[in-house]
Amino acid sequence: MTISKLKANLIYDPKSKRNLTEKLFTSISAIFSIIAILPLVLVLAYILIKGGSQISWETLILEPEPPGDDLLSAGGIGPAIIGTFIISSIASIISIPIGVGGGIYLAEYAKGGPFSRFIRFGTNVLAGVPSIIAGVFIYAVIVATKVLFGSMFSGIAGGMALSILMLPTVIKTTDESLKLVSDDLRRGSLGIGASMFTTVIRITLPAAFRSIATGIVLGLARAAGETAPLIFTALFSRYYLTGFGDLFYEMGSLSVLIYNFALEPYEAQNELAWAASFILVVLLLSMNILSKLVSDIASGDSNK
Amino acid sequence: MADDDKDKFLLKQRTVSEKFIDEGFKLFFLSMASIVAIIVFAIFVVIFYQSLDSIDSYGMKFLTTSNWNPVTDEYGAFTAIYGTLVTSFASLIIAVPLGVGTAIFITEDIIPKKIRGLIGLMVELLAAIPSVVLGLWAIFVMEPFIRPFLNLLYKMFGWIPFLSTQPIGPGIAPAILILVVMILPIITSISRDSLKQVPAKLREAAYGIGATRWTAMFNVILPAAISGITGGVLLGLGRAMGETMAVTMIIGNTNTFSWSILSPGYTISAMLANQFGEADGSQVSSLMYAAFILMLLTLVVNIFAQWVVKRLSLKY
Numbered sequence: 001m002t003i004s005k006l007k008a009n010l011i012y013d014p015k016s017k018r019n020l021t022e023k024l025f026t027s028i029s030a031i032f033s034i035i036a037i038l039p040l041v042l043v044l045a046y047i048l049i050k051g052g053s054q055i056s057w058e059t060l061i062l063e064p065e066p067p068g069d070d071l072l073s074a075g076g077i078g079p080a081i082i083g084t085f086i087i088s089s090i091a092s093i094i095s096i097p098i099g100v101g102g103g104i105y106l107a108e109y110a111k112g113g114p115f116s117r118f119i120r121f122g123t124n125v126l127a128g129v130p131s132i133i134a135g136v137f138i139y140a141v142i143v144a145t146k147v148l149f150g151s152m153f154s155g156i157a158g159g160m161a162l163s164i165l166m167l168p169t170v171i172k173t174t175d176e177s178l179k180l181v182s183d184d185l186r187r188g189s190l191g192i193g194a195s196m197f198t199t200v201i202r203i204t205l206p207a208a209f210r211s212i213a214t215g216i217v218l219g220l221a222r223a224a225g226e227t228a229p230l231i232f233t234a235l236f237s238r239y240y241l242t243g244f245g246d247l248f249y250e251m252g253s254l255s256v257l258i259y260n261f262a263l264e265p266y267e268a269q270n271e272l273a274w275a276a277s278f279i280l281v282v283l284l285l286s287m288n289i290l291s292k293l294v295s296d297i298a299s300g301d302s303n304k
Numbered sequence: 305m306a307d308d309d310k311d312k313f314l315l316k317q318r319t320v321s322e323k324f325i326d327e328g329f330k331l332f333f334l335s336m337a338s339i340v341a342i343i344v345f346a347i348f349v350v351i352f353y354q355s356l357d358s359i360d361s362y363g364m365k366f367l368t369t370s371n372w373n374p375v376t377d378e379y380g381a382f383t384a385i386y387g388t389l390v391t392s393f394a395s396l397i398i399a400v401p402l403g404v405g406t407a408i409f410i411t412e413d414i415i416p417k418k419i420r421g422l423i424g425l426m427v428e429l430l431a432a433i434p435s436v437v438l439g440l441w442a443i444f445v446m447e448p449f450i451r452p453f454l455n456l457l458y459k460m461f462g463w464i465p466f467l468s469t470q471p472i473g474p475g476i477a478p479a480i481l482i483l484v485v486m487i488l489p490i491i492t493s494i495s496r497d498s499l500k501q502v503p504a505k506l507r508e509a510a511y512g513i514g515a516t517r518w519t520a521m522f523n524v525i526l527p528a529a530i531s532g533i534t535g536g537v538l539l540g541l542g543r544a545m546g547e548t549m550a551v552t553m554i555i556g557n558t559n560t561f562s563w564s565i566l567s568p569g570y571t572i573s574a575m576l577a578n579q580f581g582e583a584d585g586s587q588v589s590s591l592m593y594a595a596f597i598l599m600l601l602t603l604v605v606n607i608f609a610q611w612v613v614k615r616l617s618l619k620y
Contacts (some may be wrong), residue, residue: 018516024520026414032405034422036492039485040430043441052341062507110337119337124345128343128539128606129347129599130546132573136595137347139580140354145380162484164343171340195318195326213512225434228548232580255436257551262440262553270444277437294427 028179044281051278059275064238064257067264074268077276079240082281083155086241087234087253088224090159095166096216097178108200120175134164141231149246155251158234162223169222173215178206185189186263186292214291221287225280227255236260254280311460314503351599354603355592366593372575374560374583379590383561385597387569391476392544394565395483400537401486403491407533408521411499420558431489439553442482443474446556450478458566469567474556476565482550487540489511494539498532499525538609574600 062076098161102119110116138161143152181204189199203211235250236257254276261273318326358366362379369380406427411422454471461467471477502525510520526533556568556580572594583591 022516022518025521026546029409029470030414033409034400035489036402036406036422037426037430039488040426040433043433043438046441047428047437070455087540098336098339098358101333103332105337109333116337119340122341124610125603125606126340128542128602128609129344130542130548130602131349132546133347133595133599133602136576136580136592137350140350140473140592141346164347167340167343171337195322197326197329200329219556221432225432227434227436231577235581249418255434258436258440259549262436262443264537266329273440277440281433281437283434284434285429288429292428 027081027149047274047277047281051274051276051281053277054275056272059272060279062263064252064272065268067266074261074266074272077254077272077279079238080252080276081279082241083237084224084254085236086247087155087158087230087251088161088220090156090247091162091166091223092216092220094160094163095170098163099167099170099216099219100174100212102172102290103178104163104205106175106194106274107178108204120259123168125173126164127172129164130228131165131226132228135159135231135233137161137228138233139166150208151248153233153235153250154248155234156247158230158253159252161222161233163230165226166223166231167287169219170216173219174208174212177211177215178204180199181207192205211295214295217287217291221284221291224287225255225284227259230241231258232260296300328534341529350600351592351596352423355589357585357586358589358593361586362590364592366590367597369591370561377586379587379593381433381575381590381594381597383559384570384575384594385546386561387476387555387571388545388570388573388598388601390556390565391479391483391571392541393461393485394480395487395544396537396541397616398480399484399487399491401487403488403540404495404533405535406492411496412517412521422492427489428494430485435486435547435549436484438485439550442478442550442554444510447474447478447482449479452479454566463561466565470560470564470566472568473570474554476567476569478557479551479569479571483544483547483555483562485546486547486550490543491536491540494536495529495533497501498529498536501532502528533553533616535613538605542605542609545605546573546598546602548577552577 058073059076061078063079064077065073065075067074075167102123106116106119110119131270140158142148142157142160143154146152148154148156184205185203186199189203190196196204230253234256237250237252240253241247241251258273258276258280261269261276264270344495358379366380367385368382370382371378372383373379380586395486403600405585409415410424451473454475454477457467458470506528507520510524515523518541520565551571555571555574557569557570557574559575563609578593578596579587581593
């Protein structure tokens, strides 16, 4: 009798309380994941349709018109595209040497003492600093003091603000990618008499190059979409650069253009904001997907 | 063996230039690392120093009053501080179950691996959409869509102080929703990583004694992963507090205080984004004071997150 009871318990009963709770929680978590990916689908679909339909040669090349001047055509976003590229390049030029250098120090030279622990802590603190604080800082140091040849808002100041946001990502990825390089490589190189510097430059850095590069691209993609630090460092300009000297003056960028034109009461300006969003999102998503593909291939190689 | 052949195997002393380069680059890397520390310090010192004027003249009153008037030089940031705290904590309350639930769904064997990977990728890509674009979408698509629901909420629960104003457009509630979208990826991806790191032995042991998937989840796997998940949640909170653009575009930007989340409001970061470009005199100092408060808030949350991850991790 007891045995038959036990046997009965071993049969899967879909209506038992235990199995119903299982199903309930599973469906809750499934619903939650659908809700979680819903915004991406909705935002992407809307931007691709609404923004994509605005794209034409004129929008890509022309300068934007002053708000309200021409209610039918707001011009284009050409200068803002160039501006985004320039400001992100300035940010990379500053943050890549500092970040990779600092990462090399942490991974190769530091021996886990208080200094390296402090630097790692500082990197984490910097990673948590809100992006607008980076803008406030650059405003106080560069813009308000007019140290750059007496000019206030400038593309360079904007690049500096973005570089502060990129820096922690670059350091962390360099540090972590170098740590993954096998110690045998280092010992081999040092064992045949190479100096520490040669070992780092010729052996460990190339071995970690791909993952460092993907980290940098991800950091850059995050920085290029930032707006908050730019609205009072680079400000905005409707005109194309005319020469090198324009780097020291206000510079437009896609993200600030979206912000400014989204809040305009004119339809034409709002549509330009959608067009700029389309370009920015396509740019950033392809950077993200590409770097993920590259890092997947890289990790696939090391597994074999 | 010829002499020149032998030379190849002789140990050579490093030349001075080689040593110099070696040492020089070590110093170079060291200084690059120090720059990070210098920047962190500089951010604190500069913002604190710039806000001294305002701290002197307004002191704690700055935190508890909410009149913001550049003409009469009266500044109080209570509305912005309230907005920052309400938006970030409310968005956390919604985003944590969503994020952790999604993380569980894509780490457990519920659906095929490829779909799991795809969901994970999509959530991560959500993080790649710039804040300003989400703000644009929130203004033109999300807010008009949810307004009827908020109106319904007001009609049914208007007697609760938090829901006591008629929603007329931008406001705290849409800002909370857009913040949920922005912190969801970080909570999901960190929770997923922590769940993946739970040793297989623990799962096997739990299933071995007859636990179902969700009993094992609640009693074994989640407790083992709790440190990482809490860390991720706190990082999300820090992100939400500092998030600027989407919130600025949708929150309504008014310094008039109201308890209601259906009314327009302000956050510290929105205030900075709105006013910094055109501020001068004591307004700059007051904005710096607000920035300083925001920095302290996010710093405390972030350091607490790091401490939790170190301290709470179970030793299995």
